[in-house]
Amino acid sequence: MRAFVIILAVALSGCMASPTTTGAGGNPEYLGVETRLLDGDLVGFKVAMTGASSAEDVERYARCAAAQYALIRGYGFARHIRTLTDQNGGVWTADAVYTISPALPRGLRTIDAEVTVADCGVSGIPTV
Template sequence: MMARAALISPLLLAACGAQVSGDQAMSFAPDYRGVETSLLDGDLVQFDVSMTGARNQADVDAYVECAAAQYALIRGYGFARHLRTNVYEEGGVWRADAVYTISPSLPRGLRKLDAEVVVAHCAENGIPTV
């Protein structure tokens, strides 16, 4: 189990461990506005998410990771590997489009997700998945 826990993305850990003042913590009220998925080719998937109330890009990245992890499980895979994410904010609405590969076995690369571990973390933190 220790090896699986080590695969949690650094972005999720950063989002959890971010130092915030009492006022910032109390005012964090994210509104997750949905996820759109597009299967690009075989195991290549694009995720488009939007939300308001994000404190910073790490909150949006965590939302995308939750979506990617759940999608991998839905498709019968146990892992996802991050390829790229574009995040932008306009008028208080944060949006991201990200591309991941999904796979049944542990992929190569630096930013890989163990889908079961990430989805459990998302549930514990109230971040919705697909």
């Protein structure tokens, strides 16, 4: 019985998606990031991609861009304000707004830029 469970577990592990597998084809294509400084520490990001399986994939792409931008500007943190997503003809887009700061900002939707950029690299998601 134990051997059967191990064989079943190994067989099923091949069916699980890897962290970078998204969309019907399993091949996400990241189409670029447009960054706009809105006001002081308020920054907007427009991203687009194909191969996303849901809005979460394109939101993650925007988060990666925000984290890298914070590091480029010499800041260590960002706080998510809002993200609007859309899907049209297989292309997913996100319009996200973040604040960037040198210290951990108040709020629940904060990100540590270094940790997030590292995670994006492991997941195969490009940054700015």
